[in-house]
Amino acid sequence: MSKKIGVIVFPGSNCDHDAYHAMKHVMNADTTFLWHKDKEIGDLDLVIVPGGFSYGDYLRSGAIARFSPIMEAVQDYVKKGFPVLGICNGFQILLEAGLLPGAMLHNEKLRFVCKNVNIRVENNRSLFTSGMKEGTVLNVPVSHGEGNYFIDDEGLSDLKEHEQIAFRYCDANGNVTQEANFNGSVDSIAGIINKQGNVLGMMPHPERAMEPLLGSSDGIPFFESIFNSLQLA
Amino acid sequence: MSQTTLQEPEVNLELAIDHGLTEDEYEMIKDYLGRTPTFTELGVYSVMWSEHCSYKNSILEIKKLPREGDQLLVGAGEENAGLVDIGDGLACAFKIESHNHPSAIEPYEGAATGVGGIHRDIFTMGARPVASLNSLRFGDMENPRVRYLLDGVVRGISDYGNSFGIPMVGGEIYFDEAYEGNPLVNAMSVGIVKVGETASAIAEGIGNPVLIVGSSTGRDGIHGATFASEDISEESEAKRPSVQVGDPFTEKLLLEASLEALKTGAIVGMQDMGAAGIACSSSEMTAKGGLGMNMDLDKIPMREEGMTSYEILLSESQERMLIVAEKGREQEIIDVYEKWDLNAVVCGEVVEGDRVTYWKDGEVKADMPADSLVLGGGAPQYVREAKKPEYLDTVQNFDTDTLQHSDDFKTILLDLLNAPNIASKRWVHEQYDTTVRTNTVNAPGASDSGLIRIKDSKKGLAVKTDCNGRYVYLNPRKGGQIAVAESARNVVCSGAKPVAITNCLNFGNPYKPDVYWTFKEALGGMGDACRKLNTPVTGGNVSFYNENPKGAIFPTPVIGMLGIVEDVEKHRMTPGFKNDGDAVLYIGAERKGLGGSEYLNTIHHLTTGDTPDIDLDFEAILQESLLEAIKSGNLNAVHDISDGGLATTLAEMAIFGAKGADVSIDDFAGSLHEILFSEAQSGAVISCDPEKVEAVSDHFKKFNIPVHEFGTVGGSELTINDVVSIQISEMSNRYEGAIPKAMEV
């Protein structure tokens, strides 16, 4: 059975087509767009909150998008235990919506950064990462100006205690180094999950790493891992 | 709210001259109207006849360029951008445009709105932008003002382009004192549209409604177009408020809404608003349709109160478009724009006749024959006086043998790799989103040209901007030829067949005879090369008056080349060395002549000598044979030889591939300095599996292209005879470190 995936379109989303293409044409999933004014999610196996600059990110990244009608539906969808994946601006929106803890600051060097980076799978006890070995290194693009993840000490201990850190920036050999943490994130965090384990937010773009022609296909094992979990659910 | 009615100034010759018009032009206006123009009309004529909108001093020369080709779907200048048939039922719309003067005054907003403007030109044609490039020129990096400008321009391009969501796939940055105080910011957009689904900038069908869509109108950039047609002076520095502010978020909505609105089939014509806003878009669409248009300015959504008809017509508020709809179907269009939270308001009508008529407060404020306003119609066209500049004989006769040449080749090479013109621009392009839309095969950096794949097709597009202003300065004709030839060679090196160009002609004041001579010669050179390489000109932009108190910039006709890769999976090519043991071969012309080289510039601090020779017949065969070799699958790496010569090319191939090479230059003729650092044209370094050397050599011999094997890939060093031996890491440090070091002082 083909998986049913929804990709939300906010005004200013610009990675919505990338997520759609990755799901529909690479993962062969039944993929649809959800409009920000929609009030219902419908019968979907996974919702992706894609990257971009929703509402221009003019106030703060994701701050306005979280008031869209669709985000209320997302809150319900999450409460029911369905999975939601936020990528880049999608991660920022999930933070603003309170679906994930913490906040996003400007990159430490105050410049937008677009390049391929390495991230390490920190735990495989979530539905998103269960198909990958812990310590697996994925080479994926990042492309953001505000990806410097912030959480206070208490929050960080909480994340660690509940094994909520999904990905950390690392070097090619999987070592978490200061140099690899190019945006200055607390504890080199690249992606986190919520306590219930059904919401993942990450700054890197696995949906842009799906074809060898474009430089990396490390996004495929990641999405295969998610799809396998959906199969079991 | 108190009602203030401003007394309009009396229109007379003096006021016309204040508006930048000449006495003759003022007389022409009176002839067209049969009366003295109103204040509003004078304002409209002054911007429509400014250099920026009318091309009055360039159009007669531009028309001499080759503008015909089987693959061209619209003629040059007919629409907002060139349109090339790329097969599979698809067409590519592409164009390059300057935003030099606004960027000199306010680098961030100037560059940002430049990016916005060029993308709008592309999606106005119904094409979805898929790639961006930019071509930048600045003064010496030692100058803090230059670093400020570079930082602002890059941030402006980055913030606008990244938010708008189009990948930056290529570009170039040059630094030279000649651009001090007058940087060049040229932005290029490339879009894709299905053949037959394009939109035209035309007003047709009597009774059809006219809509303004997008942002509200404010007092932004009034007379920006006239401002772009003046030399930069201290006075124009004080004109800072006239620079517009970009809103990439609204432009993104405008893009999505416009492409969706076109799908309704209810749109007859569409034109974006750039320079001279409503005045320009409405008169151009009207003139093109051969009809008239009535417009009620009271209907235009305003951002500020109390704007006059003069201000409304000339406002350059960004992110707006004018649409002519099929009568009775306007609501379908309005619904789409409202879905995207954008204004869409009926403000006029296509009418019989040939005049554009603008109403406000129940009165006619301006009423002019549309054709009299526009380029190709009644706008003036001039041939200016041309005179060969005196410096040319001196520089071209300079004998480089009279210089003291150091034999420390290692130091020279490292200094070249560290030179801002050659060093890696990673610091810049990492600030641009290069991977959004998931099509980018070759990103900026380790590639001769940007390369994107086309989804639902086997094809790819290779795109490149190029111009060595120093070459054009030293020899305008050869410089013009080389700008075209080199950009074509660059797309060939990525596996593409060059098909057409767009150009951005950046020159000084055309009223100076030596500037005009250079302009004519450079265009002549471009035309020579375009004819020979079969890459017609599809359109572009002219930017005159690029001067600072010290004089004109280097004449800089930037070429935007479009190439088609037939099978992107199989034919894509990159310059980095691939495998240990691969053979390294040289193909092409003799390496001779140091004139105009980066070697002279960096090591001897000289801008002199004659520009390298180019034999266009030879160049055409070289490109054809090289493309065929790439398509045969026999080559592993290909890199064009350009700035910094053979030594720099080898160093880059080693740095990009993280693999060294051991080469011997015994078989090259000439002095060591020439062999290593000459920027002679029509040459490339290629690598292949050792067992394929014979087949590759035979292939080039068949075309009479000189070819010889001269080294092997491997190790961690670049070794050239016994004259150079450098670790890749040492080269890489200089190559990658130069720009970040300069910028983060």
Added chain:
Amino acid sequence: MYKAKVNITLRKSILDPKGKAAHHALQNLGLKNVKDVRIGKFIEMNIDADSQNEARELAETACTQLLANEVMEDFQVEIEE
């Protein structure tokens, strides 16, 4: 009608890289006595309310709901008639 003036700054505990960069630049300009720079946002709102207190409450609600993210930002509200 009241005017609310809102200042939003990064919480004291959070590194303010823009402020740091500006501070560094000011030091380079010789303004050594500038000891600390914090960069924030300034927002003005015209609020229709019956009393100053009501205007303040509305402004604070606007801040907590949208204008500021209290995970990383502090805000101060001033009300003028």
